[in-house]
Amino acid sequence: MSHAPKIALMIVSMMALLASCTSSRFYTPNTINLPAMSQKGEGAVSGATFFGSNTGWEAQASYSPAPGVGLMANYFSLSYTGNLDIFSGGFPFPPAPAVSFDGRMRFGEAGAGFYRHAGKNQEYLLSLFGTAGWGHARNRYVEPDVPLKEVEWSFWRYGLQPGVRLQHKQMRFGVAFRLSCVQYTNGRIDARIPRVELDRIELLETQSPMLFGEVLWTIGYHFRPVTLSLNTTGVALGSKSLNELNLASNHISLMATLNLHELKEEKAATRKKKK
């Protein structure tokens, strides 16, 4: 495993590259759940929080009900604030009024898939999961001396995510890709928001469903039964409309994962010691 430091360096570099921590008012990906199961009956629960202008938390759980088969459930809650860029080209005078926004997004999903170990020492864990989830987002726009304006919508997201984990001593590395199909369903839009923003939302509506790729880079340290990890998930690939909507968002999460199987073993060992 002499290449482990190189992998660590690569992952940290990629995370630094994506560390801008930008959220989108229209869609922000949750951290891709890349489970670390090794056998039937193993499970883990995780909790994460975010850095930067985004605030929120997420919870993830995974369980292996049969050899090579995994289940997962994820929940994601995000709040964000920012200033709206409402300059649409043309003559920049008089200056457009400042418009700020705040928003929140909630998303829950479930998934099922397969995993298998690979490598000389079974140090690699390959997995492939299919997921389906439902989310809701609400944005509020604040202009000086004007009543608050609100937009909200719901969406389904379907995903297919291959991933690979590498375990080296106490270090945990991982990379996963998620092919996501986001289908906006119903929404309620206050059309008095700035016209440029309304155009973006109309584009969102007409472009739905949207297909794009998301990437996870994760690096962690394991001390039984907990793994502390730093994760970056970002929208990496997509159509031109994704750029117009500024959907290329990403965020970094600090996650603590409790391995239930190991916890059980630890407790059993403690009990044994006491006896």
Place this chain on the structure above:
Amino acid sequence: MKKILRLGLPFFAVLLLLAACKQADFEYYYYEPEDYALLSQYLNLPAKPDNYLTKLPKHLEARGLFARAVDQDKAILGRVLFYDKNLSKDGKINCASCHRQEIAFSDDKPVSRGVFDRVGTRNSIALGSVLNFAAYYGTDLFGPSGIPFFWDNRAGTASEQNLATMANPVEMDMKHDDIVNAVRSQPYYAPLFRMAYGDETVTAQRVSEAIANFVNALGSFRSKFDREAERVIGTDTWNSREYMDFSGFTAAENRGKRIYLDNCASCHSPVQGRPMKMYANNGLDATTTDQGVGGITKKNSEMGMFKVPLLRNIALTAPYMHDGRFATLEEVIDHYSTGIQAHPNLSTELRVGNQPRRFNFSPQQKSDLIAFLHTLTDEELLADKRFSDPFK
């Protein structure tokens, strides 16, 4: 892994199919429900507001021509006012009576008729002859530094222009108080004023400002000429590409373009942006009774001079000239070809020494020039619902 792919990919494909089957369905709301119910009794206004922001093609923006921002709510109110016949003394005339959308917001009569069939003195200027009203004339913000309004350039801003038109006894014959009372008496204006101004107070200034916002959004920039000019001329501002043939033009249209650039563009603008001269005398008569700009400024050097219009949608806006004397484009070209009169203030472009210039266009050249002028028609403007009559 094969097994995984065998099972996983079809699973995802099915989910994708499920997703693709359902379209997003967003509900947009703009007016309060009770307001929209009231408005809908009288008006065909969309629940989702029309977008009055305009982005001009790059061959125009590269020349410093920008469609400046208009206030969307005021433009919506302005649209209703523009088409409201209650804003005329006899209740039969609205702005659109003399600015008809189907002919690029012009009038097909030599001189327009106002309330009680009173006859005006000049031909109605085609609002659709400009690339964008605000970009062409400037806005109220810039005041008189923009191009003035009317054939005699007597109004500095769109608000000033529309108030003068409404007050003119041979047009709408409405004093300020009449306008305010007429607007107040119509129930559909209360919600529109609230949206535009935050309250229901009606003033003549607000009425004129709203109409100004509506007309400031008007313009013609989607013609065949514009499509080709954006592609071929683009951001080139050195005028080196204007003479290049447009591949989307016919041979006659390209020949006509060259004739236009050689003989007409020095006054009317090579790219139909802003005219090169604000006003001029074009030799219609050797002596003039309507003194145009000079009638306002009282300067001898400006007697008999009138606004130099842009030629966008020119094929639709007959009859031509400030008094509507020419019924066809052929007659206009014949005038420039052999009919220019020796007025003392005749434009220098139209004279050779002290004599009127004779362009002596051949029949082929006339036909080519007319073919080119037809490329300036913007069909989209004629059918643009944002500028159409909203009344039921």
